[in-house]
Amino acid sequence: MGRSGDSLLCWQCNSALDPRCGEYDFDRHTLEQVDCSQLRREHLPNMEAAYCRKIVQHIEGKTRTVRGCGWIDDDKYPSGECYTRTGTKDIMVTYCHCNTDGCNPGTKVVASVWLAAALMVLAKLF
Secondary structure, three states: OOOOOOOOEEEOEEOOOOHHHOOOOOOOOOOOEEEHHHOOEOOEOOOOOOEEEEEEEEEOOEEEEEEEEEOOOOOOOOOOOEEEEEEOOOEEEEEEEEOOOOOOOOOHHHHHHHHHHHHHHHHHHO
16 A cells, blocks of 8 residues: 655654654654655665564664654555564564654554563463
8 A cells, every 4th residue: 555646754763773763762852864755775765664663672682763764565464564473582562653754653453462572471381
């Protein structure tokens, strides 16, 4: 569900490089949004960004939050929804995507992350 002709503004940052981008201490007052229509990907030269995204990675006890524009829409999940994937070796990644300006600061993901973490703990206990 792309946006043709309209520019889409998304937050773009990485908490590993800028602590203001963190999951719980996101600073929307000092970070700037980017116009996704101005960004291009070398491997997708004729595509405009279709959505904003937020990815929270929990890997071996460290958490990183990445926000930015997304190009390939995932039709399996409605806009505004988050989904979590877990892997081996203490890896959990939560993906959120949305298609309105500035929609990726994300507080909705917090509940998803805690729920997924609780499920992982229960799975290890049983």
